Amino acid sequence: MSAEKMKGSKILLESLKKEGVTDIFGYPGGKVLHIYDDIYQSDIKHYLVRHEQAAAHAADGYARSTGRVGVCLATSGPGATNLVTGIATANMDSIPMVALTGQVSTADIGTDSFQEADIVGITMPVTKHNFLVKDVKDLAMTIKKAFHIARTGRPGPVLVDLPVDVTVNKAVFNYPDSVDMPSYKPTTKGSDRQIQNAIKMIREAKKPVVLAGGGVIGSNASDELREFIALTKMPVSSTLLGLGAYPYNDYFSLQMPGMHGTAFANYAIQEADLLISIGMRFDDRITGKLDTFAPNAKVIHIDIDPAEIGKCIASILPIVGDAKEVLKEMNAYLKKEPMEAKEPWLKTIEKLKLDYPLFYKKDTNVISPQYVLEVINELTKGEAFYTTEVGTHQMWAAQYLDHKLPRHFVSSGGLGTMGFGFPAAMGVQVANPGATVINIAGDGSFQMNIQELSTVSYYNIPVKNIILNNQWLGMVRQWQELFFQERYSATDLEGMQPDFVKVAEAYDVLGLRATKPEEVKDVLSRALKHNGPVVVDIRVAREENVFPMVPAGGAIDKMIGERGIN
Amino acid sequence: MRHVLSVVVENKPGVLARIASLFSRRGFNIDSLAVGATEKPEFSRITLVVTGEDLVIEQITKQLYKLIDTYKVTDLTAVKHIEREMLLVKVSINPNTRSEAIEIVDIFRGKIIDVAEKNMTVEITGDYDKNEGFLSLLKKFGIIEIVRTGTVAIQRGTGN
Ligand SMILES: Cc1ncc(C[n+]2csc(CCOP(=O)(O)OP(=O)(O)O)c2C)c(N)n1
Numbered sequence: 001m002s003a004e005k006m007k008g009s010k011i012l013l014e015s016l017k018k019e020g021v022t023d024i025f026g027y028p029g030g031k032v033l034h035i036y037d038d039i040y041q042s043d044i045k046h047y048l049v050r051h052e053q054a055a056a057h058a059a060d061g062y063a064r065s066t067g068r069v070g071v072c073l074a075t076s077g078p079g080a081t082n083l084v085t086g087i088a089t090a091n092m093d094s095i096p097m098v099a100l101t102g103q104v105s106t107a108d109i110g111t112d113s114f115q116e117a118d119i120v121g122i123t124m125p126v127t128k129h130n131f132l133v134k135d136v137k138d139l140a141m142t143i144k145k146a147f148h149i150a151r152t153g154r155p156g157p158v159l160v161d162l163p164v165d166v167t168v169n170k171a172v173f174n175y176p177d178s179v180d181m182p183s184y185k186p187t188t189k190g191s192d193r194q195i196q197n198a199i200k201m202i203r204e205a206k207k208p209v210v211l212a213g214g215g216v217i218g219s220n221a222s223d224e225l226r227e228f229i230a231l232t233k234m235p236v237s238s239t240l241l242g243l244g245a246y247p248y249n250d251y252f253s254l255q256m257p258g259m260h261g262t263a264f265a266n267y268a269i270q271e272a273d274l275l276i277s278i279g280m281r282f283d284d285r286i287t288g289k290l291d292t293f294a295p296n297a298k299v300i301h302i303d304i305d306p307a308e309i310g311k312c313i314a315s316i317l318p319i320v321g322d323a324k325e326v327l328k329e330m331n332a333y334l335k336k337e338p339m340e341a342k343e344p345w346l347k348t349i350e351k352l353k354l355d356y357p358l359f360y361k362k363d364t365n366v367i368s369p370q371y372v373l374e375v376i377n378e379l380t381k382g383e384a385f386y387t388t389e390v391g392t393h394q395m396w397a398a399q400y401l402d403h404k405l406p407r408h409f410v411s412s413g414g415l416g417t418m419g420f421g422f423p424a425a426m427g428v429q430v431a432n433p434g435a436t437v438i439n440i441a442g443d444g445s446f447q448m449n450i451q452e453l454s455t456v457s458y459y460n461i462p463v464k465n466i467i468l469n470n471q472w473l474g475m476v477r478q479w480q481e482l483f484f485q486e487r488y489s490a491t492d493l494e495g496m497q498p499d500f501v502k503v504a505e506a507y508d509v510l511g512l513r514a515t516k517p518e519e520v521k522d523v524l525s526r527a528l529k530h531n532g533p534v535v536v537d538i539r540v541a542r543e544e545n546v547f548p549m550v551p552a553g554g555a556i557d558k559m560i561g562e563r564g565i566n
Numbered sequence: 567m568r569h570v571l572s573v574v575v576e577n578k579p580g581v582l583a584r585i586a587s588l589f590s591r592r593g594f595n596i597d598s599l600a601v602g603a604t605e606k607p608e609f610s611r612i613t614l615v616v617t618g619e620d621l622v623i624e625q626i627t628k629q630l631y632k633l634i635d636t637y638k639v640t641d642l643t644a645v646k647h648i649e650r651e652m653l654l655v656k657v658s659i660n661p662n663t664r665s666e667a668i669e670i671v672d673i674f675r676g677k678i679i680d681v682a683e684k685n686m687t688v689e690i691t692g693d694y695d696k697n698e699g700f701l702s703l704l705k706k707f708g709i710i711e712i713v714r715t716g717t718v719a720i721q722r723g724t725g726n
Contacts, residue, residue, distance in 0.1 A: 120580065124587045129634040132580075149634060183576050183637040307628035310621060 005170035008136040009034040012100070012167065013042045015143035018175045021071050023047065023062065023430050025055035027082075029075020030115065031102030034167040047430060047459060050451040052079050054423035056086020057449070059097050061427030064410045065385055067220055069096045069150050070427060076102040077115030080161075081122065085417060087157045088126035092414025093241055094218055096155035098146050099127075105165040106134055120161050128156030136169040141176055148179045153186025154305040155218055186304065190321030190329065198276070198300045198317055199333050205274035207345045208234045209297075211257065211286075214241030214413070215279015215304060215323045222246070222406035224327035225278070231334040233341035235349045237265040239280050240398055240413045248382075248403035254349070255358075258286035259550045260395040263356035266548075266556040268349055272297045279303060279323045282312040283414070284552075292555035302326050358399050360544070367517050369393060369468040369540040373400035375521050376438065376466070379528055384436035385410065385428045389421035389445030392474040395546040397440040419448025425463040426456060436464070436528060443469040443497060453507035456533035464527050465535045470542045471497055478545045482560070494542075504535035513537040568597070568694070569623050570642045570649060570719045573612040574604065576635040584633050585612065594618070594626050598651070598716035609637060613718045615694075646722040649693040652715045654679075655701065656687045658708035667707055674700045685710055693717075 006014070012035060016024070023045045028036045039046045049055045052074040059070030070090075074083050080101040090097045104113040120132045129149050131142050139162075146158040202208060210232075216225050222245045229236050229252050236246050237254035246253055254265040269275065275297045280286070287293040290312060301308070301315035302323060309318040319326055360370040373396055376384075382402030387410040388394040394411055403409050410428055412420040425439040446467050456463055473491040480488050504511030510530050514523040520538065527534040547561030575581045582601060589596055597615040604611045616626055623641065630639045642649075659667050667686070671678060676690035690700055694717065701709070 121583065124580075124584060125591045181634070184634045305632070307625065307632050309628075311625060311628075 003172045003174075006173040007034070007038075007170050008139055008162075008167040009038040011136065011139050011171065011173050012143065012162070013038045013044060014173055015140050015175055016044060016071065019069070019143070019147045021069075024071040024073055025049055025058040025062075025427065026073030027052050027055060027075065027079055029079045029102060031076040031104060031164045032073065032079075032162075032167070034164065035073065035100075035102070035162070047426070047455065049423065050454045051449065052082035053086050053419065054426070054449050054452050054455070056083045056097070056099060057089065057417075057420050057423035058427035058430070059099070060086060060090045060095050060420075061387060061410050061424030062431045063090070063095050063097055063427075064424070065407050065428040066431045067096075067218075067407065068431070069098055069147055071098050071100065073100045074102070075115070076104055076119075077117045080119040081117055084122060084126065085419075087123055087159065089412050089415045089417045089420060090157040091126045091128065093214060093412065094155050095157065096150040097157040098150050099157060099159040101159060101161050103132070103161045103163040106163045107165070109163065119159065123159050126157075127159050128154075130159035130161065132161045133163065133166050136166050136171040139166060139171065140173060141179075144176050145179050145181065148181075149184065153184075153188075187306070187320050188304065188322040188325055190302065190319040190326040192329070194317060194319045195326065195329050196333065198319060199330060201274060201298065201300060201317060202232060202234070202276065203339060206342060207272045207348075208232075208274040208276060208342070209254065209268050209272040210234050210236040211239065211275055211277040211280050212236055212242040212245045213239045213278065213280020216242055216245040217406045218279065219304070219323040220406070221279075221324035221327050224324055224331060227331050228327050228334070231331055232339050233346065234276070235268060235346070237261070237269070238403070239283070239286055240411060242280060243398060243403040243409040244406045248401075256398055258283075258556065259288070259552070260399065260546050260548065261286075261556075262358060262399070263548050263559055264349070264352035266550070266559060267352050267356065269294050269297070270555075270557040271348070274298050274300065276300045277302065278327070281308045287312065288550045288554050288556040359547075363541065364517060366541045367514065367520060367538060369396050369470070369544055370400050371517065372466065372468060372520055372524075372538055372540065373397060373440070375524055377402045379521075379524055380436060380438070384408070384438050385425075385432060387411065387421040387425040387428060387437070387439045389439070389441045389448075390416045390418045390475070391442040391445055392470070392478060392544070392546045393440050393442045393468040395475075396468070399546075418442075418445035422446060422449050422463070422465060423452050425465070426452060426461050429461045429463050437462070438464045438466060441465050441467045442474060443467050443471060443493060443500070444473045446500075447498075450503065453504060453509050453533070453535070457507045457509050460532055462530070462532050462534075464533070466524070466527070467500055467535065467537050468540045469497070469500070469537050470540050470544065472542060475546070477543070481543075481545070482549075483551070500535055500537040510534045511537070513539070515539045567619070567623075568615065568617050568643070570647070570717060571614040571616060571627065571630070572640045572642050572719060573614060573630055573636060574609050574638040575612060575633075576637065577603070577608055577610045578635060581610065581635045582612070584635065585630070588629055588633065592625070592629060594622070598714070600716035600718050602718075613716065615717050640721070642719050642721060647719050648722060649717050649719040650691055651694065651697055651717045652689065652691045653697055653701070654687060654689055654713040655704060656685050656710040657704050658685050658710060660684065663707050667704070670700070670703050676700065
């Protein structure tokens with residue numbers, strides 16, 4: 001008795017179900033018609049975006065806020081190339097995602113056939129791995145591998161290219177329950193000897209600083225980190241992608257380091273004699289000029305990716321492993337033999353925090369963008385999900401939001417993709433239906449995926465877009481002011497803006513506006529209470545800069561604009 | 567320093583493109599590259615010659631490992647190994663230089679595989695130093711064309 005054969009498109013959908021996929025974001029086209037035909041009949045929920053880039057960012061936001069693999073789907077050629085920015089964004093931030101693309105038939109590949117693009121070639125440098133499926137018999141196993149690769153080890157996006165004939169042809173559907181990949185075996189357990197050495201170094205250190213990165217979030221190690229800090233009583237700074245791993249306003253928190261980090265975090269790092277970096281990769285936005293970074297510190301570098309060790313900075317003690325597993329083991333040792341707080345160092349940190357707090361000039365006539373974020377904290381108690389676009393508003397969101405919870409701050413760090421925040425917020429909201437999801441946007445960035453108003457309107461995805469509207473490409477303007485003698489080339493958007501309230505209304509989305517400080521709270525409350533998507537146009541101080549700032553390529557303790565210096 | 571890396575990869579389409587893409591993206595230089603089948607049909611071996619400081623070589627090795635299709639990377643420079651590369655060299659000759667050129671070819675145990683009126687083509691196999699030495703001696707005759715296979719290398723003894 002031979003098993004019944006199933007069409008490739010159906011095998012795909014069944015495989016996705018086996019992987020626990022319940023939602024996908026996508027856009028149809030000729031080469032994925034068969035897949036869409038099966039989506040029509042499937043109980044997997046498909047969200048039709050209005051631009052494929054948004055599908056990728058939505059899948060990304062879905063993944064960041066849950067830890068599950070986000071899935072997006074596009075047709076061949078232009079559909080696939082439109083995904084590329086979203087895939088690259090996920091790749092830079094190690095986000096588990098599976099991108100499915102249609103492709104011309106295997107017979108036509110290589111002939112410049114209509115809507116053919118070599119998406120496997122194009123995305124090779126921006127994916128963790130990618131596949132071209134050439135035979136329907138390989139389809140189920142390829143999907144299995146794609147999800148396995150996306151979510152294990154250092155997570156990342158995996159693209160699966162699906163020629164149309166593969167979706168039409170039939171094979172016996174047999175979903176494998178394991179993968180056999182002799183060349184892919186990530187290490188998750190840290191070396192016990194190294195872990196014991198690390199603890200010894202931590203005990204001996206006088207001025208340790210912990211740096212927590214996106215890897216702590218990615219491996220769901222936030223609880224373990226909190227316990228680790230409680231056991232060691234060390235100050236901890238979270239990178240942009242690590243925000244929420246540790247409570248932002250806690251006594252031990254140094255908040256964010258780096259280019260727009262807090263002065264006290266940067267000073268503490270420069271004074272430290274030991275850095276314990278966990279799931280962070282010493283990005284140049286954190287280190288500034290490398291050979292001036294943390295000049296007195298030895299480095300314990302914990303990372304799942306061996307290639308990160310020694311890439312930017314020499315570590316005395318590398319531990320390759322999953323952040324959660326390594327922290328668990330460290331905590332077990334620390335519980336057996338408790339550690340004294342390093343009081344003099346903590347006193348130094350206390351003083352640094354007192355002397356160099358984040359700081360902005362309050363104004364009663366003009367809305368300060370930082371004030372808007374403080375009101376958002378007040379209204380949400382730091383418990384909403386926050387996404388951001390890219391620019392000054394993003395940095396203020398990082399600095400001023402009360403990051404309490406892991407996976408609640410969703411921002412494009414490595415690639416810095418304008419247009420990310422709004423579609424990412426859609427993904428976050430789809431994954432977390434009852435939650436409050438706020439996109440902190442700039443007026444420039446918001447226009448990069450503004451068409452998604454149509455998507456949120458249609459599905460009533462109630463994300464709150466809060467535009468800190470300075471009518472500039474603010475971050476670029478800031479650099480032009482500081483480093484290009486105020487030659488504002490191509491950054492002034494005054495008089496070139498659409499009326500965001502009217503735009504929202506055109507899509508049947510609630511549009512609100514605040515132009516004076518006293519209106520902010522009321523307008524934001526209305527936005528949050530509204531049972532549906534909202535666009536809030538907040539007219540903020542036009543030329544407010546993000547401070548402190550480490551000029552690119554400088555040492556991180558040579559900040560400009562810190563308190564007492566601006 | 568010059569390193570010879572022996573990289574065992576899954577024998578799949580696109581693997582070479584992944585390695586080339588990795589090197590170009592990360593700004594690593596390849597001095598030579600040779601690909602071929604191995605004793606196991608599911609794997610291919612790529613022998614890479616790269617030059618760089620130890621830290622760079624370490625990064626190259628780790629980045630190669632990071633590719634999903636990479637099974638094993640061995641830096642043969644660190645162990646006892648044998649290297650070979652084959653060269654085909656076309657050199658100018660005339661009645662006055664011919665015998666000296668042939669003598670050099672003999673000393674290096676090269677083989678003359680083609681002779682024309684004004685040039686001859688030599689095949690030679692050897693390690694990097696031998697081949698470079700050979701080429702430098704031929705230079706004065708005028709080298710018309712060089713074709714090299716790229717280095718292949720194997721660990722001495724039983725390996726492992
Ligand atoms: C897709 C993309 N294009 C260009 C840039 C460069 N860039 C970084 S910030 C910025 C300005 C952002 O302006 P806006 O969204 O209004 O935010 P603001 O800085 O004013 O808060 C630009 C153009 C980018 N990060 N992403």
